[in-house]
Amino acid sequence: MKRAIKLAEFRTCLTTPRFFLYHHERITKPSAPIRFICQDTTQRPSSDGKETNFGLLASLFQDELSCKRAKVIWRNDLLELVTGLRDEILAKKEDVEKIEKILEEKGAALFRRYADGSAFLELLNKLDRVPSVAMQVLEWRRKQLDYASPMTIEEYSKGIIIAGRMYSVDVAVELFKEACSKQLKGTSLYNALMSAYVRSGQYVKCQSVFHELKRDSTCAPSIITYNILISVFGRLMLFDQMEATYRELNDLNINPTVHTYKVLISGYITAWMWDEMEKTYLAMKDQAVKPNLDIHLLMLRGYALAGKLEKMEEIYKMVGAHVDANEMQLIRIMIHAYSRSSSADRVERVEALLSKIPESGYRPWMNVLLICLYAKEDLLEQMEKSINEAFEHKIHVVAVGVMRCIISSYFRHNAVDKLDEFVRRAEIAGWRLCRSLYHCKMVMYASEMRLSEMEMVLSEMGEVNIHMSKKTFWILYHAYERWGERSKLEQIIGVMCKNGYEIHGGPSVSMGCLK
Numbered sequence: 330m331k332r333a334i335k336l337a338e339f340r341t342c343l344t345t346p347r348f349f350l351y352h353h354e355r356i357t358k359p360s361a362p363i364r365f366i367c368q369d370t371t372q373r374p375s376s377d378g379k380e381t382n383f384g385l386l387a388s389l390f391q392d393e394l395s396c397k398r399a400k401v402i403w404r405n406d407l408l409e410l411v412t413g414l415r416d417e418i419l420a421k422k423e424d425v426e427k428i429e430k431i432l433e434e435k436g437a438a439l440f441r442r443y444a445d446g447s448a449f450l451e452l453l454n455k456l457d458r459v460p461s462v463a464m465q466v467l468e469w470r471r472k473q474l475d476y477a478s479p480m481t482i483e484e485y486s487k488g489i490i491i492a493g494r495m496y497s498v499d500v501a502v503e504l505f506k507e508a509c510s511k512q513l514k515g516t517s518l519y520n521a522l523m524s525a526y527v528r529s530g531q532y533v534k535c536q537s538v539f540h541e542l543k544r545d546s547t548c549a550p551s552i553i554t555y556n557i558l559i560s561v562f563g564r565l566m567l568f569d570q571m572e573a574t575y576r577e578l579n580d581l582n583i584n585p586t587v588h589t590y591k592v593l594i595s596g597y598i599t600a601w602m603w604d605e606m607e608k609t610y611l612a613m614k615d616q617a618v619k620p621n622l623d624i625h626l627l628m629l630r631g632y633a634l635a636g637k638l639e640k641m642e643e644i645y646k647m648v649g650a651h652v653d654a655n656e657m658q659l660i661r662i663m664i665h666a667y668s669r670s671s672s673a674d675r676v677e678r679v680e681a682l683l684s685k686i687p688e689s690g691y692r693p694w695m696n697v698l699l700i701c702l703y704a705k706e707d708l709l710e711q712m713e714k715s716i717n718e719a720f721e722h723k724i725h726v727v728a729v730g731v732m733r734c735i736i737s738s739y740f741r742h743n744a745v746d747k748l749d750e751f752v753r754r755a756e757i758a759g760w761r762l763c764r765s766l767y768h769c770k771m772v773m774y775a776s777e778m779r780l781s782e783m784e785m786v787l788s789e790m791g792e793v794n795i796h797m798s799k800k801t802f803w804i805l806y807h808a809y810e811r812w813g814e815r816s817k818l819e820q821i822i823g824v825m826c827k828n829g830y831e832i833h834g835g836p837s838v839s840m841g842c843l844k
Contacts, residue, residue, distance in 0.1 A: 410439055411451045418462060425465055432469050440470075446481035453487050460494045467491065471507075482513040486521040493525025501525035516548045523557045532561045552578070556588050563596020568605075571596055587613075587621050594627050603635040622648060629659055633666040641666060657690045664695065668702045676706055693724045697731055704738035709747075712738055716751065720758055727761045736769045745773035756793065764795050768804060775808035783808060799830055806832075 414435055421427040439448050449470060456463035467488045470480060485508035492501035505522045508514070519542040526535035539558055542550055555578055562571035575593060578585055590613040597606035610628055613620060620628075625648045632641035641663065645652065652659050664682050667675045679702065696719050703712035712735070719726065726732065732755075739748035752766050767790045774783035783805075787797065802825050809818035822832060 407443065407448060407451060411448055411455060414439065415452060415455045418456070418466065419459065423462055423465070428462070428465055429469050432466065436466075436469075437473070441478050444478045446478075446484050449484055450487055453484075453491065460491050463491045464488075464495060464497075464500075479511075480508075480513075482508060482515045482518055485513060486515075486517040489518070489521035489525055493521070493528045496529050498525055498529050498531065514545065514547055516542065516551050516554065519545075519548065520551070520553050520557060523554065527557060527561055527564075532565060535561055552583050552586055552589065555583065556586070556592055559589065559596070560592040563592055563599060566596070566600050568596065568600065568602070585616070585618065587618055587624065590618060590620075591623055591627065594624065594631065598627060598631045598634070601634065603631065603637070606631045606635075622651060626652070626656065626659065630662060633659070633662045636666055636669060638666060638670055638672065653685050657686055660685055661690075661692065661695055665698060668698050676702065676708065691722065693719070693722065696722070696724060697726060697728075701731060701734045704734045707738060707741055709738060709742050709744065713747070713751075720754060723758070725759050726755075729761060729763050729765075732761055732763055733765055736766055740769055740773065743773065743776075745770060745777065745779075748773065752789075762793050762795065764790070764798060764801075767795065768800060771801070771804045771808070775804065775811070778812055780808060780812065780814065799828075802828075802830060 414431070417431050417435070418428050421431065436452075440446075442448070452466065453463050456466065467484075470484070485504055488504045489501045492498070492504060501522060505518060508518055519538055523535045523538050526532070526538065535557070539550070539554065542548055542554065555574060559571050559574050562568070562574060571593070575585070575589070578589070590609060593609045594606055597603075597609065606628075610620070610624070613624070625644055629641060629644040629648065629652070632638075632644060645663070660682050664679050667678045667682070672678065679699075683699075696715055699715045700712055700719065703709075703715060716735070735751065736748060739745070739751070748770055752762075752770065755766075756762065767786050771783045771786050774780070774786070787801075790797065790801075802821060805821050806818065806825070808814075809821060825832060
């Protein structure tokens, strides 16, 4: 109690309202309840006739409330001023001279008023989406010789980060050295330079900066430093080093953050190490670190790529609203996961996800994926619809596996005329043509005793430079033998003997011989 009373007396001497008047030109009036408490406790005498000290205690709480209120006002004023300055700067459309003029007329006074660099940092934050303009503002700031408000280490760190986003590593290094020459060394400065190197893909230099930081007696690596290093090892798929760095955190009693687990999980997903990914996620929850949206999105991606549909669906229930509205790429990955699965309702699941993708989200690879899915499920109408979309978008299919998937579906439906139309369009569109396409047509024509059309397929093969093989002759042999075309059969036997093909038995004419 005595300590609280003394503290209250000291706070009273500081005249807090005048302090905020100096900085913010505003005085905050105490609220009615506080005024009542102050008057009641200071004017009422105590039982022993002495004035009570409760008034001083009440003033302590009053000052605390005034302090918080003044900070809110200060913050709102700062945001309003900086937002107006940003809008004027962006209106000049990267005209360096006009931007510098605005900064000299309106920015200089603002930055002097907030000499701790908060105003300038807020301006750079609001220019994040236009790093080129932010860099122009930073260059103007560096040119100023106003010793009343020299650049702070936070401003240099932010400048290095901006340079990194523009892949201007030389500028980032220059800013780092300039700050060091002014004795402005700090962990945030090293972290910013490490981030700049990571963004430009110079991972070795990033590690050298880390070692330099560890040698600096005035600084020590922070959790942010280790997060950057773990992300580097994850991108390089150096998982022994990545895990060793994580263990070093425990040795140093540095608590991992959500971002630490994010870069660990991201590294394991990059290498398709699904078990380690899941173990890290479970360890995170055991450590009472609550997964955020980024973690859930990563796990959704990981489970989809791993084909673990039940766990993928569990995560999707948690973040489905966000994914549907903002993560079209994740929806495509989920579609791919369902199409590769053996789930009985995979087509329904795929079509439900497809409905969430707008027309502008069309992707050629997904179109081909749907063609194969519908072909394997013998959904001929849907398959042809996807094929038509592919032709309309002028997609070039070059995978033989996709073509065989299509012709197998036509064969099972005994739709030779539709197959003939597809082959004709595929030739025009420049799709990959294989001998199996034409063999399938021959077998299907032969099964319907359409021998003249079967023979025309041989001419089509010659036009696309696909030569007759042993299987081609066997298809002709079985067709003529089945339908009693004796003279043609003898001709084929003669050609086969001339080419050294044996006539004893031979492969049965089915889809198995076409592959």
